[in-house]
Amino acid sequence: MGRGIEGMRNPVYAKVYEALKKEITDGEYMIGQLLPPEPELEKKFEVSRTTVRKAVELLVRDGFVKVRQGRGTEVVDYRTKQNLNAVTSISETLRKKGIDVRPKSIYIDVVTPSNHIAQELGLKPEEKVARIQRIQLADGRPLAIMKNYIPYHLVPGIERYVNDIVSLYKFMREQYGICIDSGHDRISAKVSNFYESEVLQVPVGTALLYMKRVCYAEEKPVCTDRLSIIGERYELEVNMIGRNEV
Amino acid sequence: MGRGIEGMRNPVYAKVYEALKKEITDGEYMIGQLLPPEPELEKKFEVSRTTVRKAVELLVRDGFVKVRQGRGTEVVDYRTKQNLNAVTSISETLRKKGIDVRPKSIYIDVVTPSNHIAQELGLKPEEKVARIQRIQLADGRPLAIMKNYIPYHLVPGIERYVNDIVSLYKFMREQYGICIDSGHDRISAKVSNFYESEVLQVPVGTALLYMKRVCYAEEKPVCTDRLSIIGERYELEVNMIGRNEV
DNA sequence: AAGTGGTCTAGACCACGAA
DNA sequence: TCGTGGTCTAGACCACTTA
Numbered sequence: 001m002g003r004g005i006e007g008m009r010n011p012v013y014a015k016v017y018e019a020l021k022k023e024i025t026d027g028e029y030m031i032g033q034l035l036p037p038e039p040e041l042e043k044k045f046e047v048s049r050t051t052v053r054k055a056v057e058l059l060v061r062d063g064f065v066k067v068r069q070g071r072g073t074e075v076v077d078y079r080t081k082q083n084l085n086a087v088t089s090i091s092e093t094l095r096k097k098g099i100d101v102r103p104k105s106i107y108i109d110v111v112t113p114s115n116h117i118a119q120e121l122g123l124k125p126e127e128k129v130a131r132i133q134r135i136q137l138a139d140g141r142p143l144a145i146m147k148n149y150i151p152y153h154l155v156p157g158i159e160r161y162v163n164d165i166v167s168l169y170k171f172m173r174e175q176y177g178i179c180i181d182s183g184h185d186r187i188s189a190k191v192s193n194f195y196e197s198e199v200l201q202v203p204v205g206t207a208l209l210y211m212k213r214v215c216y217a218e219e220k221p222v223c224t225d226r227l228s229i230i231g232e233r234y235e236l237e238v239n240m241i242g243r244n245e246v
Numbered sequence: 247m248g249r250g251i252e253g254m255r256n257p258v259y260a261k262v263y264e265a266l267k268k269e270i271t272d273g274e275y276m277i278g279q280l281l282p283p284e285p286e287l288e289k290k291f292e293v294s295r296t297t298v299r300k301a302v303e304l305l306v307r308d309g310f311v312k313v314r315q316g317r318g319t320e321v322v323d324y325r326t327k328q329n330l331n332a333v334t335s336i337s338e339t340l341r342k343k344g345i346d347v348r349p350k351s352i353y354i355d356v357v358t359p360s361n362h363i364a365q366e367l368g369l370k371p372e373e374k375v376a377r378i379q380r381i382q383l384a385d386g387r388p389l390a391i392m393k394n395y396i397p398y399h400l401v402p403g404i405e406r407y408v409n410d411i412v413s414l415y416k417f418m419r420e421q422y423g424i425c426i427d428s429g430h431d432r433i434s435a436k437v438s439n440f441y442e443s444e445v446l447q448v449p450v451g452t453a454l455l456y457m458k459r460v461c462y463a464e465e466k467p468v469c470t471d472r473l474s475i476i477g478e479r480y481e482l483e484v485n486m487i488g489r490n491e492v
Numbered sequence: 493a494a495g496t497g498g499t500c501t502a503g504a505c506c507a508c509g510a511a
Numbered sequence: 512t513c514g515t516g517g518t519c520t521a522g523a524c525c526a527c528t529t530a
Binding site: 181185186187189190205206208209210229232234235236 | 312431432433434435436437451452453454455456475477478480481482483
Binding site for chain 2: 502509
């Protein structure tokens with residue numbers, strides 16, 4: 001059969017996904033309620049079962065719903081949760097949950113990296129990196145300090161775009177063709193120092209989640225991040241799914 | 247069309263997945279090589295495209311292959327990409343680094359749970375839980391406080407085994423037939439209070455990684471855990487593989 | 493028993509990468 | 512251009528949950 005006309009640049013399942021996500025975050029389906037059954041969603045969106053199921057799969061992956069055979073598809077408490085199963089930036093994640101996330105301020109410069117960061121990025125000592133520093137606000141309150149280090153030869157002139165960057169990963173993909181496809185996080189905890197406390201507007205000694213991330217494109221490290229997140233306002237969420245013994 | 251005879255207890259895609267995984271780990275497809283194209287896999291296994299793709303999707307999820315449109319499905323270095331959907335357990339990670347991990351002391355009693363824990367376990371207010379408390383040592387120094395809560399009716403008499411428990415999950419499986427098949431972690435940060443500081447032998451106000459876990463067997467919650475880990479001495483590690491952006 | 497999600501098929505067209 | 516994976520359809524039967 002095929003879809004014939006109108007191309008594929010925006011898959012239909014993505015539209016269905018977006019539509020359902022909007023209905024959930026807009027409160028049309030409350031937490032604990034069931035989504036309409038799949039046959040009804042087929043009719044509603046005028047798509048096939050496959051497409052409906054693909055959209056629902058994405059909703060599951062992003063922590064909006066829980067599916068149970070014989071029962072239905074239930075909306076779960078999706079706020080402040082993040083799945084660690086894939087490479088997602090904090091801002092992308094929070095925005096997906098319907099929380100208003102925006103950088104308060106952003107600062108970009110080109111510096112010589114510390115030994116440790118140079119090593120993580122596989123750089124020679126003299127190679128420079130772009131350093132992007134941001135303060136992330138969630139619903140208007142400071143949530144995190146975010147620093148990204150990228151080999152400068154990969155993103156020449158990035159400092160000129162200081163006002164155009166919303167999601168860094170997306171920007172790297174669209175502007176420089178760097179498509180991050182895997183990553184590695186190391187998560188620990190620390191207490192805020194004076195500088196962090198000032199910036200995040202919390203008392204010195206507040207608990208912070210501290211996350212070090214290295215991102216890869218085509219098996220090569222392209223970006224390393226340092227995130228300091230206010231520990232009481234944010235929960236990382238990890239699902240260890242059935243594993244089916246498969 | 248449907249599959250008619252032979253039932254569904256073991257999905258066909260799982261068999262295809264197993265077969266391909268075995269061929270990969272047996273070295274029939276080396277790292278860097280391409281798997282046969284999907285149409286060929288259809289013929290080889292005598293299944294439809296959908297089924298082939300579902301199997302490949304699982305291989306991607308488990309870090310065995312990487313798929314690229316227009317190119318093919320490439321075997322990746324799967325030996326370094328395990329633990330994709332799971333946070334590595336504390337003892338496992340530390341032992342990998344050559345650190346000696348063992349419980350210092352263990353204490354088991356039967357108590358009435360807090361409302362929150364009762365809710366997580368789906369218990370009525372009057373139902374009791376077994377509470378297992380442990381202190382984990384790493385190279386002889388306290389590293390974490392670990393508390394597990396299990397509905398008592400699932401593990402009657404567990405307090406008698408106080409000296410026999412090494413790995414709790416293993417013990418539950420072998421002694422009570424409770425087989426944990428999925429779990430859910432929420433990770434945040436907090437600072438140590440007086441009690442935690444005493445037990446862990448650190449100053450009050452030390453940063454702790456705080457992890458709340460709910461474990462499920464057959465879709466039912468069977469155990470909820472609270473872990474407080476010294477933040478500066480431990481890192482959670484999470485590997486991720488990318489996915490298609492929506 | 494009815495209705496939900498889970499699996500599967502056969503066939504089609506689209507978008508991307510490499511030759 | 513050709514072949515790869517990506518998306519989509521329409522229809523079927525199976526397995527589970529609930530009433």
